[in-house]
Amino acid sequence: MVFIILDLEWNSVYGAKIRGYINEIIEIGAVMLDEELREIDEFSVFVKSKIGKRLQSRVKEMTNINKQDLENGYPFPEAIGMFQKWIGAREHVVLSWGDGDIRVLLSNTRYLTAGRKLSYISNYADLQKYFRYRCHTSKAQQTGLAAAGEILGLDPAGYSLHRALDDSRFAAQCFRAIYDPADFPSFMHVCDAQFFGELEYKPRIISDIHSPLVDPRQLYYLCRNCGKAAKQQTEWRFASRGFQAEFYCERCDLRAKAWVTFKKMYSSVEIKRSSREIPPEGSEGKK
Ligand SMILES: [Zn+2]
Incomplete structure (x- = not known):
């Protein structure tokens, strides 16, 4: 099995078709690692923009990508075809730093091609999530790629971060520093219909108490003092x-x-409880 570390650069643009903003991919970069995590191949391509007319100045400054680069790039369907060909028939797992890249890849595929899914990706793992697990950092902590490199004592000199290929190279360095064949497989997801369904699902809080998703037996409160x-x-x-x-x-x-929250997830209902003490009438601190 090979490891493919993917990174994308994108530009936020208005998409008339969806009447909202979409992150349009402008660069795709990836490295391929063998089972010993040695780099065996690289992929890098600019994507000619189709939805957006101009590059956001923030993106221009951060990436140093200019309009000419994109003009010389390939239209998205072609660029994706090249990427697909590059992966080939190898057994693989695609990794990215956070699931943002894979979401954006999916939304661009929907917007710019006839495709509905990423059929060429068979397994996926969120490298950022794996990093948090391996390094015991919390979700709240800043764990951008550069910050992670710092935690791992890796030197970003020699990498031009915020460019797709170099970001994926640096992410590969981070991966090498934390990889353990014993626990990594539990972070791998088979990219089936359920995977994409979950990826795109927007959880919502249920507001109708009579909804069949609300289990009335869950509507209770246990005293925080005596239980x-x-x-x-x-x-x-x-x-x-x-x-x-x-x-x-x-x-x-x-x-x-007391509060009981029922949150509809893709294939389950998540229940959360919280409570706050009501101070007795005329008590201290009520002034
Ligand atoms: Zn009590």
């Missing part, structure tokens, strides 16, 4: 965070406002 079921004082009503009601625990003489 026993507290008595419901008000009807459940929907507030922005979820369903909300007030509770009273006779045992502890404590009042609380």
